[in-house]
Amino acid sequence: MTKLTRASGQPPYLRIVAGIRRRIMDGELGPGDRVPSTRQIAKEWGVALATATKALTTLRLEGLVETRPRIGTVVAGTAPAAPSSRQSPSAPPSEQELTLDRIVRTAIDIADTEGLSTLSMRGVAARLGVATMSPYRYVPSKDDLVLLMADAAFGDETYPADAPEGWRARIELGARTLWTLYRRHPWLAQLGSLTRPLLVPNLMVHSEWILSALDGHGLDPTTLFDIHVLIYSHVQGLAVHLEWEAHAEATTGQSEDQWMDSRAPVLQELVESGRFPTFAKMVGAFNDGYDLRLDVLFESGLKALLDGLTPIIEG
Missing domain, CATH: 1.10.10.60 (Homeodomain-like)
Structure with missing residues (x-):
């Protein structure tokens, strides 16, 4: 870990700026490459999050880095080609x-x-x-x-002709396929709701896959459809945050880490108020802060959901 001292009389954030600037000038970091986040800088250089945030802000004001939706803070310049399920035609x-x-x-x-x-x-x-x-x-x-x-x-993703053995394996494949699509197209999760579902044929393909996995286990139609809706809501419910975060980052110019860092005084006030002892204990236990990992939550939530449904489906 790099530790900063004040031996040179230069503020720590300026030495961080100089270090990252040098990496950019030397070509170690090229246009479009991600630069360290505030938490990474704080850990690597041994400084407070506020210092790390100030360093990135200085680099942004110098025009060396910029914040891009769905990517984070990157070296300014020509962005790499955006991924697309189909390449645009080469002719004008x-x-x-x-x-x-x-x-x-x-x-x-x-x-x-x-x-x-x-x-x-x-x-x-x-x-x-x-x-x-x-x-x-x-x-x-x-x-x-x-x-x-x-x-x-x-319709970008489909299913194999030979379905996996067992209802659980089929549902896991269906849920992960939907999650892949929401990851690729974050805006999809914003369309429709459980009460007013999106009725398009290719979404019905995914519904049919889940329903057919549940069929044949003696469930009455209402219970079967309730389980199908519950599984779908788990996937969509997490996926809505993908587009929300991208929109918030584009609107504020702050990454998730930067926004959390800006709220540090509010968080500290809540912790020190004494009104939320369990919350304070949890916050204190996170040495490097809590990272909200949607992919991990999706997998752990899917496992817990299917574990709980097993007695109902197999009973």
Whole structure:
């Protein structure tokens, strides 16, 4: 661990800035590469989180780093190509025939990289290099476009012809497949609710997979469907936070770590109030802070859920 001293009379945060700046100038960190988070800096350099935050802020003001939605703090410059389930055609859009599939896939790319809230018919047309009203010849409204996007996105993953043995293995595969799709397209989890579900064919493919895994175990239709909804709600319920966090980061310019660091005084006040002793004990037990890992929560929650359902399904 690197420890900073005040022997040189230079503030610790400036020495951190100099160290990261040197790594950028030497090419060790290139454009688009992630730089250490505030917690990583605090641990590596042996400083307080506030000092680490000040160092990153200084680098950002110098234009050396920038915050990008869904990525974090990276070296400023040309970003790496955004992942997409399908590559955009290499020929200029104006030279290609406009199709519904191109409109939908372009809209998906926008939602994946910039968030669903930024999507507009005008923006899709601009990305395609066509007249503003051209997409309306294929899809009447943004709401209709979003339904087509959802159907296409849910269709990015399918299931093997030979189903795994056992109901549990099939449900685990179904839940993990949905989680993969939500990870790839975070905006998907924002569409529909349990009370007003999204009725598109490719989402029904995933529902059919879960329902068929539960069928044949003597469950009455209501219980079977309740279990199906419960499993889906576990996946979607965690996945909604993917887009929320990306939107919050884009709006505030702060990563999750940076936002938590900014709330440190409020957290400390709650801990020291004496009103929440168990909470205070838990906070004190985290040496390097608590990391909210959605992938881990998904897996542990799925296991606990299926463990609890086993007596009902097999009973």
